Amino acid sequence: MGSMGMGSQTATVSPLAKYKLVFLGDQSVGKTSIITRFMYDKFDNTYQATIGIDFLSKTMYLEDRTVRLQLWDTAGQERFRSLIPSYIRDSSVAVVVYDVSNRQSFLNTARWVEEVRTERGSDVIIMLVGNKTDLVDKRQVSIEEGDAKAKDFGVMFIETSSKAGFNIKALFRKIAAALPGMEALSSHKDKDDLVDVNLKPTQNSQAEGKAGGCAC
Amino acid sequence: MSVDWEDEGGFSCGGAVTASKKLKKGDGGLEKQEDAKPAPRIPKSLLFVPPSRRPKKTQRLRPEKWKAAFDLEGRPVGFHKLLKIIRKGGVDNSIRAEVWEFLLGCYELGTTLAYRELVRQARRERYNELLEECRMMHSSVGTGSLAYTVGSKLMDVRVASNDNARKRDAPIVETSPVGDFKEQSGGQSVMETRHQTQDESRSSDTAAVDRATSDTCEASLKEGPDSQKMRINSGSESENLNSIIRGERTEPVLLGKTKQEGISSSDDLRLQEPLPGEVDSFATAQLEQKPGAGLIKKETPVAVDEKLVEGVDSVQDKDDLEKAQSSVSSHPMKDISSNPVINEVEDSALRDMDVEGQKEEDVRDSGFIKSVDLDSVPGPRLSGQAERVTDWLWTLHRIVVDVVRTDKHLEFFNEGKNSARMSDILAVYAWVDPATGYCQGMSDLLSPFIVLFDIDADAFWCFESLLKRVRDNFQMEGPIRVMKQLEAMSKILEVTDADMLKHLVLVGADNFLFAFRMLLVLFRRELSFPEALYMWEMMWAADFHQATAWSFEYHSLEALRLPNFDSPAKIYPFEEESTCKPSSPEQLTPPTSPERLNTSGSPSFDPLRWRALTKRRSFCGLRPGRLWQMNRSRFNSTNVGLLGPDGDQDISVFCVAAILEQNRTMLLEKLQSMDDAIKIFNNMEMEFKVHSCVNTAVKLRKRYQNQSSKRVSLERRSIARHAQSL
Numbered sequence: 046m047g048s049m050g051m052g053s054q055t056a057t058v059s060p061l062a063k064y065k066l067v068f069l070g071d072q073s074v075g076k077t078s079i080i081t082r083f084m085y086d087k088f089d090n091t092y093q094a095t096i097g098i099d100f101l102s103k104t105m106y107l108e109d110r111t112v113r114l115q116l117w118d119t120a121g122q123e124r125f126r127s128l129i130p131s132y133i134r135d136s137s138v139a140v141v142v143y144d145v146s147n148r149q150s151f152l153n154t155a156r157w158v159e160e161v162r163t164e165r166g167s168d169v170i171i172m173l174v175g176n177k178t179d180l181v182d183k184r185q186v187s188i189e190e191g192d193a194k195a196k197d198f199g200v201m202f203i204e205t206s207s208k209a210g211f212n213i214k215a216l217f218r219k220i221a222a223a224l225p226g227m228e229a230l231s232s233h234k235d236k237d238d239l240v241d242v243n244l245k246p247t248q249n250s251q252a253e254g255k256a257g258g259c260a261c
Numbered sequence: 262m263s264v265d266w267e268d269e270g271g272f273s274c275g276g277a278v279t280a281s282k283k284l285k286k287g288d289g290g291l292e293k294q295e296d297a298k299p300a301p302r303i304p305k306s307l308l309f310v311p312p313s314r315r316p317k318k319t320q321r322l323r324p325e326k327w328k329a330a331f332d333l334e335g336r337p338v339g340f341h342k343l344l345k346i347i348r349k350g351g352v353d354n355s356i357r358a359e360v361w362e363f364l365l366g367c368y369e370l371g372t373t374l375a376y377r378e379l380v381r382q383a384r385r386e387r388y389n390e391l392l393e394e395c396r397m398m399h400s401s402v403g404t405g406s407l408a409y410t411v412g413s414k415l416m417d418v419r420v421a422s423n424d425n426a427r428k429r430d431a432p433i434v435e436t437s438p439v440g441d442f443k444e445q446s447g448g449q450s451v452m453e454t455r456h457q458t459q460d461e462s463r464s465s466d467t468a469a470v471d472r473a474t475s476d477t478c479e480a481s482l483k484e485g486p487d488s489q490k491m492r493i494n495s496g497s498e499s500e501n502l503n504s505i506i507r508g509e510r511t512e513p514v515l516l517g518k519t520k521q522e523g524i525s526s527s528d529d530l531r532l533q534e535p536l537p538g539e540v541d542s543f544a545t546a547q548l549e550q551k552p553g554a555g556l557i558k559k560e561t562p563v564a565v566d567e568k569l570v571e572g573v574d575s576v577q578d579k580d581d582l583e584k585a586q587s588s589v590s591s592h593p594m595k596d597i598s599s600n601p602v603i604n605e606v607e608d609s610a611l612r613d614m615d616v617e618g619q620k621e622e623d624v625r626d627s628g629f630i631k632s633v634d635l636d637s638v639p640g641p642r643l644s645g646q647a648e649r650v651t652d653w654l655w656t657l658h659r660i661v662v663d664v665v666r667t668d669k670h671l672e673f674f675n676e677g678k679n680s681a682r683m684s685d686i687l688a689v690y691a692w693v694d695p696a697t698g699y700c701q702g703m704s705d706l707l708s709p710f711i712v713l714f715d716i717d718a719d720a721f722w723c724f725e726s727l728l729k730r731v732r733d734n735f736q737m738e739g740p741i742r743v744m745k746q747l748e749a750m751s752k753i754l755e756v757t758d759a760d761m762l763k764h765l766v767l768v769g770a771d772n773f774l775f776a777f778r779m780l781l782v783l784f785r786r787e788l789s790f791p792e793a794l795y796m797w798e799m800m801w802a803a804d805f806h807q808a809t810a811w812s813f814e815y816h817s818l819e820a821l822r823l824p825n826f827d828s829p830a831k832i833y834p835f836e837e838e839s840t841c842k843p844s845s846p847e848q849l850t851p852p853t854s855p856e857r858l859n860t861s862g863s864p865s866f867d868p869l870r871w872r873a874l875t876k877r878r879s880f881c882g883l884r885p886g887r888l889w890q891m892n893r894s895r896f897n898s899t900n901v902g903l904l905g906p907d908g909d910q911d912i913s914v915f916c917v918a919a920i921l922e923q924n925r926t927m928l929l930e931k932l933q934s935m936d937d938a939i940k941i942f943n944n945m946e947m948e949f950k951v952h953s954c955v956n957t958a959v960k961l962r963k964r965y966q967n968q969s970s971k972r973v974s975l976e977r978r979s980i981a982r983h984a985q986s987l
Binding site: 065072073090091092093094096097098099100102115120122123124125127128131 | 666667668701702778
């Protein structure tokens with residue numbers, strides 16, 4: 046991976062800065078679904094369990110620049126956690142996902158965040174994502190809890206539903222706004238700044254909502 | 262709804278007779294059907310490989326050839342010649358299941374047909390016992406429905422698996438959705454009711470519980486015509502379960518024992534069982550009845566076979582069959598393809614199970630323990646067994662989450678009962694192998710067996726044989742086998758393609774993580790389903806000697822031991838051990854005549870000696886000593902050290918090297934980072950043809966081993982020279 050342009054190094058010079066986002070979280074919290082919703086704006090019930098790692102990349106057109114996001118989708122299985130550090134190593138962003146209808150996955154986010162911090166220190170943007178908000182009846186983790194946890198970790202937070210297409214774009218917009226080299230664009234990372242960053246619209250508009258309980 | 266495929270996997274060799282006759286189709290859809298007999302047991306489309314991507318028909322191992330490779334008593338002779346054919350061209354679909362059993366070492370080459378049938382029966386019985394144990398812990402197991410915790414829109418019901426009694430009671434009904442799950446976030450409402458004993462919850466639970474927990478099995482039991490019987494049973498079930506939890510033995514359940522106890526006392530018990538006599542009479546009777554070619558002898562089982570073909574698993578008599586069939590057909594399978602199954606399962610989120618001290622409670626909350634009342638268990642709460650039950654229930658949930666998304670692109674698995682079969686087998690496996698439990702990737706490895714075998718027990722045993730080889734990958738602790746294999750890749754490329762290695766180092770892809778998935782689920786994700794089957798059998802044929810040899814490193818799981826069979830004592834007279842110093846692999850097969858069977862099963866049988874042998878020979882009846890010998894003759898002595906259980910000599914590793922070689926030009930150009938590598942491999946942007954890949958891999962392995970042994974001898978020589986000069 047030595048030759049890979051690190052996002053933070055190339056962001057200011059290259060017109061097409063590359064950023065590596067690694068998706069972490071327990072088994073079946075919806076990591077693959079979030080990525081697929083973002084990439085292709087579709088949702089499928091039958092994603093096979095991710096084995097090892099998957100890799101996708103997408104170009105995001107922001108207001109004054111274009112960035113290339115490399116999305117690394119990891120396996121949530123405990124057994125393969127030892128592989129994760131090699132993926133985190135040169136990532137600019139870690140997206141830690143939990144399932145709002147699965148408290149355990151929420152509790153485990155602490156381990157994932159810790160894993161990232163161990164590997165990357167503070168030199169990384171971490172986003173906590175509570176997915177599957179469409180499961181209204183089964184919710185086990187409230188938005189307030191998620192928000193509090195994120196504050197606790199000192200990371201960003203958003204709730205999403207890849208099934209309903211809720212807040213997926215917002216998630217990536219938030220990430221993009223926080224990317225290194227973006228400071229010029231948004232003087233301080235605040236949710237209000239998000240509106241400044243325009244994604245090139247994809248086919249259908251998602252059921253975008255406000256970024257629920259942003260902590261940053 | 263009758264099953265639309267024939268049984269061929271049910272019996273190891275007898276199948277070959279039927280197979281050659283009626284299983285002409287289904288093989289890539291190219292052959293025409295000779296007999297107007299039943300529909301193909303496996304949907305054609307499922308095994309169709311485009312002609313350009315499969316071995317030529319003539320290259321495949323054909324049923325005729327396979328049939329001819331057995332002697333009069335059904336012992337395979339010249340299996341090693343067949344290995345070469347399989348390695349080069351794979352196996353014809355019609356005989357695949359039985360060939361796989363040999364390739365995976367489920368049955369020893371030297372065994373007679375009669376013996377194998379006995380083993381098979383014993384294995385089926387054991388499997389059913391284990392299934393029954395699991396069903397006591399969660400009522401969904403073995404019923405054809407999946408263990409959903411919440412979310413009630415469920416999969417359908419299938420005929421229960423192989424247990425006769427169960428079969429009659431099997432709720433062959435279309436399960437209707439039980440309504441939406443209205444659980445509070447903490448699951449409290451459900452919890453209270455679940456504290457009741459199983460009996461109570463079965464008969465007098467409020468409807469609300471059913472609705473709320475939406476345990477489909479429970480629901481179907483209530484609706485089913487035979488629910489009465491089930492309810493009657495339930496009391497004793499919970500007793501049994503309690504004794505399992507207490508660690509008591511519920512005969513014939515072996516597992517209730519602690520490991521240490523289990524070995525000695527259960528062995529003793531087994532010894533007193535009247536099996537030897539049965540063995541003899543059965544085996545001899547069969548052999549007498551059917552003199553003639555080895556395979557024809559198999560007609561007894563084949564007769565059963567034919568019945569099974571009609572569509573119901575393991576129904577042993579006609580009445581059962583008719584009953585089952587009529588009920589099956591009068592209850593059309595529910596079409597679940599439109600149901601958002603996976604979501605329901607994902608929804609059934611795991612709760613705070615791991616929170617210290619809460620685990621057990623939470624399991625109960627989430628609906629796992631319906632039939633278990635841990636509170637009623639006397640003695641210390643959360644004894645080892647109870648904890649194990651709790652862990653298993655937790656695992657069961659994870660199994661279901663993955664099963665419903667395994668191979669969903671295959672229509673075959675849109676049928677709920679097939680997913681349920683997968684879940685059952687994984688659940689039983691997790692129960693007998695708690696050190697492994699369930700791990701992602703295992704369902705990928707299991708699904709082909711579900712397709713090939715009609716009988717769950719047979720599929721289970723084959724799957725278990727495969728897992729023996731790769732268990733390290735999935736065990737909770739210890740290094741991952743695939744990682745060791747990836748480490749070995751550099752060494753291999755150094756010999757086979759140094760330039761490629763240099764390039765990979767340069768771009769930072771020399772950790773070979775891009776090959777992780779390939780090695781973990783054995784190319785299942787990179788190849789289409791039918792191609793993967795070819796790939797597997799070709800690889801197993803190439804690895805046959807090695808795999809069987811170092812499989813001895815791994816002992817059979819305690820719970821899977823079949824004391825009467827794991828020891829060849831009853832079948833192979835002890836003297837044979839000494840006479841068996843084969844010079845060629847073909848001579849490995851010991852003579853096993855009915856007379857010998859008789860002597861060995863006689864009352865003069867020495868239990869001590871027998872037990873000593875059992876311990877030594879735990880690998881499905883295969884004998885390590887001979888196989889090591891065989892290996893030594895096949896690989897020269899310098900290579901023996903390379904045949905490690907680490908898997909760095911697995912043909913799969915060399916298959917990765919072969920893929921690198923076959924895509925060399927493209928990779929050297931396009932692969933500029935580890936990301937590229939992962940992208941190229943995950944998206945299958947490279948050329949990957951099964952037969953040329955395996956053949957190249959075999960060559961590469963040979964080259965690598967030759968080089969390594971040369972290096973070893975060079976080193977030795979220089980050491981010797983050095984010593985001399987001193």
